Amino acid sequence: MATQHPRLVAFDLDDTLAPSKSPIDPRMAELLVRLLGVAEVCVISGGQFAQFTMQVIDNLVDVDAVTLTRLHLMPTCGTQYYRSEEGTWVQVYAENLTDDQKQRALAAVETTARELGYWETKTWGPILEDRGSQITFSALGQAAPVAAKTQWDADGVKKTALREAVQSLLPDLEVRSGGSTSVDITRRGIDKAYGMTRLAELTGIPLDDMLFVGDRLDENGNDYPVKALGVDCVAVEGWEDTAAFLETLIPVLQTVSR
Numbered sequence: 512m513a514t515q516h517p518r519l520v521a522f523d524l525d526d527t528l529a530p531s532k533s534p535i536d537p538r539m540a541e542l543l544v545r546l547l548g549v550a551e552v553c554v555i556s557g558g559q560f561a562q563f564t565m566q567v568i569d570n571l572v573d574v575d576a577v578t579l580t581r582l583h584l585m586p587t588c589g590t591q592y593y594r595s596e597e598g599t600w601v602q603v604y605a606e607n608l609t610d611d612q613k614q615r616a617l618a619a620v621e622t623t624a625r626e627l628g629y630w631e632t633k634t635w636g637p638i639l640e641d642r643g644s645q646i647t648f649s650a651l652g653q654a655a656p657v658a659a660k661t662q663w664d665a666d667g668v669k670k671t672a673l674r675e676a677v678q679s680l681l682p683d684l685e686v687r688s689g690g691s692t693s694v695d696i697t698r699r700g701i702d703k704a705y706g707m708t709r710l711a712e713l714t715g716i717p718l719d720d721m722l723f724v725g726d727r728l729d730e731n732g733n734d735y736p737v738k739a740l741g742v743d744c745v746a747v748e749g750w751e752d753t754a755a756f757l758e759t760l761i762p763v764l765q766t767v768s769r
């Protein structure tokens with residue numbers, strides 16, 4: 512049963528609002544501003560706040576400070592939360608790993624990578640990164656070219672071996688395969704369902720009054736936990752689908768809000 516008149520519409524970012532790692536289209540920017548006129552809006556993604564800035568915020572035009580207060584940004588699956596206050600983006604909270612968790616994670620992944628022979632000397636930028644709520648290992652460095660990354664572990668065997676070995680050393684944390692050469696370490700149980708639950712607590716808007724739009728609502732997808740949580744979901748296959756959906760949703764919500 513689809514929520515006819517959601518009070519809040521939440522979106523995945525990559526391949527839902529924009530092509531992966533790319534800015535939103537001007538048409539999507541205009542639709543989001545129109546939607547903000549009639550509903551609360553959330554963007555939730557596994558990425559960092561800098562991605563939200565580059566892909567979404569910097570591309571919203573003709574939007575006033577009051578309208579922006581209805582936009583809720585949840586980087587790293589809601590372990591961070593940002594709101595706009597008088598036109599400035601403010602971090603409301605960040606649920607970072609503790610110093611002890613960070614140190615154990617950094618030590619476990621470095622030791623294991625060295626033991627397995629995956630600690631490379633020719634790299635592009637640092638191999639280890641402290642992202643606050645996440646420790647990231649990138650075998651060839653953060654800025655490695657795509658071709659080199661693709662070649663490093665074409666069959667995924669290295670990443671799987673590293674992930675499993677590190678996970679066994681860190682039973683209280685979650686170790687996941689990230690991009691083509693990367694392994695991410697976070698607290699356990701952090702996914703988009705976690706973020707949506709936090710959002711409901713923070714806004715006071717029940718999950719029943721929310722709608723979620725995502726491109727990976729299939730069982731293996733990173734949007735699936737939101738569906739499993741029982742939130743009404745709309746599946747899309749790219750930002751053009753999302754735009755078409757908003758073209759029909761916005762007029763309906765405008766009628767209700769009058």
Ligand SMILES: [Mg+2]
Pocket residue numbers: 523524525526527725726727
């Ligand atoms: Mg996506």
